[in-house]
Amino acid sequence: METTITIKKRFAEKMRRGYPLIEQAAILEHNQHIQEGAMVTVVDEVGSFIGKGYYGKQNKGIGWILTKYKDEQINEAFFMTRIQAAFDRRKQLFDDQTTTAFRLFNGEGDGVGGLTIDYYNDYYVVTWYSEGMYQFRDDIYSVLKQLATFKGVYEKKRFAQKGQYVEDDDFVMGERGEFPLLVKENGMNFAIYLNDGPMVGVFLDQKEVRKSIRDNYAKGKEVLNTFSYTGAFSVAAALGGATKTTSVDLAKRSLPKTIEQFSVNDIDYEEQDIVVMDVFNYFQYAKKKGKAFDVVILDPPSFARSKKRTFSAAKDYTGLLQEAIAITKKDGVIVASTNCSAFSLEKFHTFIQEAFKKEKAKYQVLEEYSLPNDFRTIKSFREGDYLKVVIIKRK
Structure with missing residues (x-):
């Protein structure tokens, strides 16, 4: 079930131009009991459609717009399209033997605010920035399994109060890494720990x-x-x-x-x-x-x-x-x-x-x-x- 969020006039124009964050200060009216991860339709004060996205509290925002198209469904196929495009954009990085660590998917820059995916020498680290984004976990991991060859996947949950790290077992699937994992960056070596808190070492x-x-x-x-x-x-x-x-x-x-x-x-x-x-x-x-x-x-x-x-x-x-x-x-x-x-x-x-x-x-x-x-x-x-x-x- 989708919930409608009404945006104040002075924020609506900015969002029509592509600003994807649904800011707390921008909201005129919405259901106070929206569940994290719920789909939301964003409209202006006269009810005109601005976009569709999800509800997820993160820093100053309460969610992200994911599409400007009323009829586009936010499902596994949606995430497949965006993550596939991210792989295509970074093909040269996968081919570069001197660098084996880079960002594969950069949140709103790649079309999904609240999510990043980093690559570390055959391992992936998925970072979730809100409980709302985390509700799409199964879709994201299904897509990653279909698109990527990997040794293992780890995750970081940054959606505790004020964006702090959630202490948990970060391992998701594949095989657990042996740490330190050595990665290359422009020929330099770095020792990486994917299982040791929010930061991995570089x-x-x-x-x-x-x-x-x-x-x-x-x-x-x-x-x-x-x-x-x-x-x-x-x-x-x-x-x-x-x-x-x-x-x-x-x-x-x-x-x-x-x-x-x-x-x-x-x-x-x-x-x-x-x-x-x-x-x-x-x-x-x-x-x-x-x-x-x-x-x-x-x-x-x-x-x-x-x-x-x-x-x-x-x-x-x-x-x-x-x-x-x-x-x-x-x-x-x-x-x-x-x-x-x-x-x-x-x-x-x-x-x-x-x-x-x-x-x-x-x-x-x-x-x-x-x-x-x-x-x-x-x-x-x-x-x-x-x-x-x-x-x-x-x-």
Whole structure:
């Protein structure tokens, strides 16, 4: 049974132009007792049809429009069409022997908001972003079995309160993997864990940036990688000929994880520095010790809270960048990155401009990156194109 949701006039036009998220603030009227996964028909205030989709609470939305056609059925055949198209678009990636990890299906960019599918060397990871999307689980897995040859499939459920990860056995079908699973990215090796929480060990959306660091910026340089997670940027820098890398992250597990990533690339981790410390405390330490770096990589989370500090990219990125500028050598490079969808690239440039002005330093933009092609986006949903990376030379 389908439920009708009425959208306020000022939101209706945006949705007609292809905006797929059914926002909580856009709703004028709907049945308060809709079940997660229920099919919904979206209409404007005069009852004109806008689209059809499903009900599923996720962040600021309560569902996604999946089709603009009244008569199109949302069933296994529907998902088959969209996932088949995603396979076709990424055929070249399957043929590339130097890269064995990439995104196969990117939510609304591939036509189904609330769902992503990643490929890791003959294994797939399906991520569900709402209980509503999870109701289509049987259809999605049936399609995957028909279209893909795989060793195994894992899933991540990100639909607990506020999008947090649901702890569960992530294995779905096929054979369980032996971990770490080694994958390649532009010839670099990464150790992956598909059975160990919401994150697997490397962020696939940064592959072009890692390649650029390795190929263009690392040779003969001393590199600082902040918010380093498992050290993937440090691996790229070391493989690119950096004289030394320093990886800094507050999480204790970043130490063994970074050692592992160096080791699977035959890099002697004892020749690198791996520091478990709050990044802002490290900046103070580096200044006190007179340390300066040729390359500084800044890729903080959009929001983070430690015992002593709260960081919000939207509010605090300018200050973070000031700290980085202070320990970047003249003619050195800063890789400024954010995955925060709350502001645009233009706004990000104002943060950069403000930080350099406050530090009385000049700069030149060398390169910019957004999401790679496998992270397909649509123009009508700007929030989906979240990644902003600006590579800057300090003059």
